[in-house]
């Protein structure tokens with residue numbers, strides 16, 4: 108599908124619940140409205156706004172992130188990208204890059220100097236994307252206990 112209009116970014120709100128649920132469904136194949144409702148409800152305490160990308164008023168992508176300084180005991184200079192997604196028809200057109208750059212700039216403004224992201228090592232799209240954005244393997248290691 109051709110991108111006819113320029114991409115517009117705006118703040119993600121609870122009104123975007125259906126759009127975000129649909130994008131996630133299109134990407135991962137599971138409808139998780141309850142999950143996204145809970146995630147979007149916690150956005151107010153995330154330190155920076157999460158973002159929506161629109162073309163022709165159609166929601167085509169989103170990014171959820173949070174900066175520290177809002178949680179007890181966490182140093183104030185770190186932030187997390189929780190998730191991002193771009194609908195398949197609009198991928199590989201620089202949309203995720205635009206979303207990430209805007210969030211990166213907001214993080215910088217609030218004093219963040221390190222951004223963390225957790226990616227499944229089998230998730231090739233996301234690994235490739237974050238590699239292109241300049242991310243390297245960090246010092247944190249993932250521990251898990253199966254019960």
Ligand SMILES: CC(C)(COP(=O)(O)OP(=O)(O)OC[C@H]1O[C@@H](n2cnc3c(N)ncnc32)[C@H](O)[C@@H]1OP(=O)(O)O)[C@@H](O)C(=O)NCCC(=O)NCCS
Nearest residue numbers: 131191192193198199200201202203204232233235236239
């Ligand atoms: C990863 C993802 C966000 C990338 O979105 P996108 O809009 O296609 O990315 P961009 O076009 O902005 O790409 C930016 C850079 O990353 C690279 N890149 C992105 N996806 C890539 C891929 N699958 N393979 C190789 N490189 C990739 C691009 O080539 C580009 O680099 P360049 O400018 O040097 O060419 C998208 O593929 C996606 O949504 N995947 C599913 C994510 C997911 O499962 N999210 C959880 C559920 S919502």
